[in-house]
Amino acid sequence: MPVQLTAPLAQDLLPIAGVRIGVAEAGIRKAHRKDLTVFLLDEGSAVGAVFTQNRYAAAPVQVCREHLAAGQGIRALVINTGNANAGTGQSGLSHARQTCTALARSLGLHHEQVLPFSTGVIMEPLPLDRLLAGLPMALSDAAQPQTETGDQWLGAAQGIMTTDTLPKACSQRFELDGRPVRATGIAKGAGMIRPNMATMLGFLATDACVTPALMDTLARRLADASFNRVTVDGDTSTNDSFVVVATGQAGNAPITDLDSPAGQVLLNALTMVARQLAHAIVRDGEGATKFITVQVEGGRDNAECLLAAYAVAHSPLVKTAFFASDPNLGRILAAVGYAGIHDLDVNGIDLHLGDVHVVKAGGRLPEYKEEDGQRAMKAAEIVVRIGLGRGTATETVWTCDFSHDYVTINADYRS
Template sequence: MAVNWTPPDPQSLLPVPGVALGVAEAGVRKPNRLDLTVLLLEPGAAVGGVFTRNRYCAAPVQVCREHLAAGVGIRALVINTGCANAGTGEQGLADARAVCDALAQHLGLAPQQILPFSTGVIMEPLPVERIVAGLPAALADAAPDHWLRAAEGIMTTDTVPKAASARTAIDGVWVTVTGMAKGAGMIRPNMATMLGFVATDARVAPALLPELARRVADASFNRITVDGDTSTNDSFIVIATGRAAHAPIEALDSPAGQALLAGLTAVARTLAHAIVRDGEGATKFITVRVEGGRDAGECLKVAYAIAHSPLVKTAFFASDPNLGRILAAVGYAGIDDLDQGRIELYLDDVHVVTRGGRHPAYREEDGARVMKRSEITVRVDLGRGTAAETVWTCDLSHDYVRINADYRS
């Protein structure tokens, strides 16, 4: 089960005016499970997205990029689980486009107004016929309050659905932000197997949506890792339906733009944390904060070196304060002129290392006390400057191996 994360109460998930969600059982990979989801957007919605940086990206990622670049106005999203449609060559592209064509015909739209998403096993052909046959049921199910059903419908190895809502004030008007995500393994977003969708009724100039999605992703999904593997299918989409009564936001650095950015980021960060908490086999939620860097880039290098290290992650799983593993990761992170004599290391409230060596007051039983907690913060001060960055990760357990060994069974 996920670390300190339970499925949200459906009543806590606020409908976003201009968005309806429908879910169906299409039998994409396994029978008797929700595996096909549609999001329907009313005219006037603005959409932006960021996608995996994996050069071996899935067919739906390529089609999404094409359709967003076409600039014709996105009106629907279609998501299937069970098959990633990655590593499928030209046929995979044709299959992704065939799904868009079929949904477009149902809705009276152009295919370029549809964004397709897939998640699941790589290098297997997309069962287009089953997905197309399931579209009428998904459309018939569409309703504004189906966020939790949709969050269930996009799961793969997730153990719990991930969805969240918030309200934020813009120019004195309350706007709604609601989102959902899926992901538990193959998580190191570089924009995990990750899909994320966040919608708001805020009024935003359409040209701002790509940058808005990028900024939100950089503060949330691009700060998490479960196993360091960047998926072929990572996608994060931001939707602004424009139904709220405030004046249109024309600049993200304006007070209204900053208020919207904060609201979207809060929901996206909750979803990103939920992915880590539900990391395959996870028993610990770990915050890695690196301070005292010369710039954000080197802080992230160190934070990810710690968060990716199998030795660090297995020590956390065992509740073993073998904290030299953290120092080793700091040292190989790639800062050539790092002065180890300036490094400070803290484990929650315990000062472990000072001036690069063991703190005189540190006792292993203090480290063991912290390591037994389900939520732990590792804080490193590099002593080089004022920059700081935070990354969230989890431990690495026996179950991670079992889940991934059995994934295709």
């Protein structure tokens, strides 16, 4: 069960002017469910994206990079679930390109104006015939009258799910130049999550006006504040993609600098959406029973804080101890010790578990009692605070525990 996470409601999601969405059941997945989604973007929309750093990048990721570099102006996205089209060689690239060509032809666009995305099982051929046959249904759904509720966004959030137990979507209202602005995002992911760029799949749209040259920077800064700070199991997917769209239909003065007052308002509002989606992925982590915040303070720089935070968050020994509510907290110290901070003085380390002070000056606090540690570990949400005693830098990573169900889900993933 997800950790204190509920499914979004359509009435809580905001349609975005300049974005139309269609969802269809193309039969790509084994189960009978929606598995093909298209986003249609009005002319003038600006798009930015970041992708996986896995060298075995999936075919759609490679094609997305090519099409964004072409500079034609992105007008459509097509997403399939049930098949990752990764590890599929030249045929996989051909299938991704044929998908873009087919959708572009239906819309009167150039094929480089379409971005493809896939998620699912790796190294299986993409069932291109079923995907192409499903495109007219998805386009027909996108042509339906738009409502003021976020039904289409909720349908898209459901249509991109794989092992997720709940769809992930949220919205935000804010103002720029006195004009009302909206942002809505969806994401999918529950396992194979240590993105090192974004998330498995995430799509965020706003009707704000942002200069196209700023979009990749915007996507990177959003990812670094949210999806780049989560991990479920330490595995970086072959398909990770995060796309940000600004349709420009809110009527604000174009934002050209994220560090300007208007740029900061935009960045803060979109970060709230991205971070909520990132947290939802961790809360819905495969088999997760606890949501864990790992906060590292007192580093010389942010990089070494992240080294320590991820060492703790990735450790199977730490994560299984949290599942069992077993205060075997020496595992946390061991993870900090092997994190790669080569000149770390362990005598400066402090450790708090929630409100329980466990370690001071590198050793067990005399007043610490194991029953207090166990009490803290039984909570559904836990904060691990680690002090390095080396400087003023701070970083935070969000993760979950490892349960028996994680193994079961992944052992049965293809069945």
